[in-house]
Each structure stands twice: as structure tokens, then as C-alpha cells.
Amino acid sequence: MISLENIIKKYHRKDTETVALKDVNLQVEQGDIFGVIGYSGAGKSTLVRLVNYLERPTSGTVIVDGQNLAKLTPHQLRRMKKQIGMIFQHFNLLESKTIFQNVAMPLILEKKSKHEIQTRVTELLQFVGLEDKAKNYPNELSGGQKQRVGIARALASNPKILLCDEATSALDPQTTQSILQLLKRINKEYNITIMLITHEMSVIQQVCNKVAVMEEGEIIEIGSVIDVFGKPKRATTQTFVQTVVHNQIPTVLVEQLNQKGVQRVYKLEMIGSHATESILQQLIIKYQLELTVIYTNMTEIQDTILAVWYVEIAGDTQAIQTAKYFLEEQDVGIKEVKLG
Numbered sequence: 001m002i003s004l005e006n007i008i009k010k011y012h013r014k015d016t017e018t019v020a021l022k023d024v025n026l027q028v029e030q031g032d033i034f035g036v037i038g039y040s041g042a043g044k045s046t047l048v049r050l051v052n053y054l055e056r057p058t059s060g061t062v063i064v065d066g067q068n069l070a071k072l073t074p075h076q077l078r079r080m081k082k083q084i085g086m087i088f089q090h091f092n093l094l095e096s097k098t099i100f101q102n103v104a105m106p107l108i109l110e111k112k113s114k115h116e117i118q119t120r121v122t123e124l125l126q127f128v129g130l131e132d133k134a135k136n137y138p139n140e141l142s143g144g145q146k147q148r149v150g151i152a153r154a155l156a157s158n159p160k161i162l163l164c165d166e167a168t169s170a171l172d173p174q175t176t177q178s179i180l181q182l183l184k185r186i187n188k189e190y191n192i193t194i195m196l197i198t199h200e201m202s203v204i205q206q207v208c209n210k211v212a213v214m215e216e217g218e219i220i221e222i223g224s225v226i227d228v229f230g231k232p233k234r235a236t237t238q239t240f241v242q243t244v245v246h247n248q249i250p251t252v253l254v255e256q257l258n259q260k261g262v263q264r265v266y267k268l269e270m271i272g273s274h275a276t277e278s279i280l281q282q283l284i285i286k287y288q289l290e291l292t293v294i295y296t297n298m299t300e301i302q303d304t305i306l307a308v309w310y311v312e313i314a315g316d317t318q319a320i321q322t323a324k325y326f327l328e329e330q331d332v333g334i335k336e337v338k339l340g
């Protein structure tokens, strides 16, 4: 649906050159909710703005719905842009227009008939739960309601793709939840492919099926959300993941364990069907090991459980080694951790 190939984007201002994107490649499939995460300045906004050609690449190819955007005539590009809706952190509503008029704006620009506009806007306001606010002005609405207006406006032209630029960053956690639920409905009910950028891993956790992690203009990790959350490779990704997956032993517990002189603590990481206690039982029964569970945490991601267990293992060294092989065969990550 969206393909970015060997994208380089440089900005020039006076004598300075900023390389915002350095050879970026990514594919977004039809039906994806594709998240892009990274710290401020990583290049997320630049990346997402390439998709509707708000920014043009310095080099590389942007393909949307099978079309190379660089090869389109201005008329074809305008038509393509109608297939791509966008919502923003600060909503970008016209303050002097009513909610109805804001949502109607793309349809007015498309010169749709009055009747058509009335029907479509009413339907959209119903969909986002704001049918009673048609005659209000943006400054009479809460942040969450304003974002719903932004969403209704973005959907007016029946887009195939919705781009979300930090759409929930200005909202409180509860309102964020409701907007994310709305995005999920849009994806399912209208079959709209969504690309969203955020600096919050919890947003990715709640709605996305795929994620790209960006750092200094590069994609440093990309894949299904469950894979990236389950086995983050790069330090930045690990830091993001730890904001939602609490897979470290709490410091206070580490101190207690050190005081007790506990040795041989292992961290076991399991994804999906393995994330059960039965694996631990097998270690006890099959390998005659003594296990003491020190800390455990489970996180639900995309209907799958990510589990981490910290266990103290006592027993025959050879038996522990054989048990390690058994765990690796079961796709359970195991490593000895140093306390303190």
C-alpha cells in the first residue's frame, strides 16, 4: 500500500544542512496500523509527510497504492492526495467555522452538492459521536472532541490511508484511549490503512500491528509489534519497550536478594502459548531442579502474552545446562542475570 525505497531527505537552511532521513526503507501493507516511534528529531514527521507529498524526498522513491508519486502529473497527484487523510497533534481546525463546516471543508473544495455534503457530514459526525455538536465552534469543544472533528474531516473524502501525526500527544490518557479505539474502528469498519507516529510505546501497544523504531533519521528496528516488543535488539528500542513491558526486577527487590546472598538468578522470556507456568513445572519434574520464582510480569500485546520470569535455580550444574537446551528448543529466552 505504501512503499518507501532508499529515501534520503535533506533540509537546507542558510548554510546548514540537516539530513532528516538517511536511506529509509519500509513497506506498509493494506489494512496495517503501522506505528512509527522515536525521540524528538528522529525524523518521524518527515517520514510520514512523504506519504502525502507534504515533503518530497531528496532522493528515493515513494510508492502509494502502486503509484510512484514522482511520476504523477499535478492533477494525478491531487487525486492521489484525496485518498490520504491526515490528523494532527493540534487538530488544525478552522476556529471561525462551525464543526459542520470544518468537516464539510474537503467536500466543499471537491465541489460536492449541498445534499451530498449534508448527508456525508451528518454520517461522519454520527460515526465520531459528535452529531449534537454540528453548530458549535472548535473553541467550545474539548481536546478529544476536537480530534474527533479532525478525524471526521480526514475521512470526508473516503480516503484509503489515514496518517496520524502525534494525534493523541495533546490528550489525557482516558481521551487517548477513546481516540485509539476510534482509530481501530476506522481501520476495521472502513478498511483504512493507518500510519501513525508517536513517542509513546503504549500507543503502539494498544493499536498497531507493525512498528518501526527511528533514531537519527534511520529505522533501527522494524517488524510485527509482538516481535519487536518480545525481542527488542537495539538499546533505544529496549528503552521504549521497558515503558510498557516491565521486564526488569524492581530495584528494591534486587537489594533484598543481594542481602540474602542469592545467586544464580535466571531471566526467562516467553511469548504466546509458551507463556505458562507449565514450562517451569517441566523444569522441576523433568530435570529435578529447585526453582524459586523471584519476580514475574505479563503484558498483553496484540492478544498475545509476553511473560518474563526471574527464577533462582538450584540443582546439578549438568541438569541446569540440559534444562537450558530444553528451554531454547521451546523458544524460551534464558539468560543468567547479575544482581546489583
Ligand SMILES: Nc1ncnc2c1ncn2[C@@H]1O[C@H](COP(=O)(O)OP(=O)(O)OP(=O)(O)O)[C@@H](O)[C@H]1O
Pocket: 011, 012, 013, 018, 019, 020, 038, 039, 040, 041, 042, 043, 044, 045, 046, 047
Ligand atoms: N522544514 C525543516 N527545515 C529544516 N530542518 C527541518 C525541517 N523539518 C524538520 N527538520 C529537521 O529534521 C530532523 C527531523 O525532524 P522531524 O520533525 O521529522 O522529527 P520528529 O521525529 O518528527 O521530531 P518531533 O517528534 O520533535 O516532531 C530534525 O533535526 C529537524 O530539526
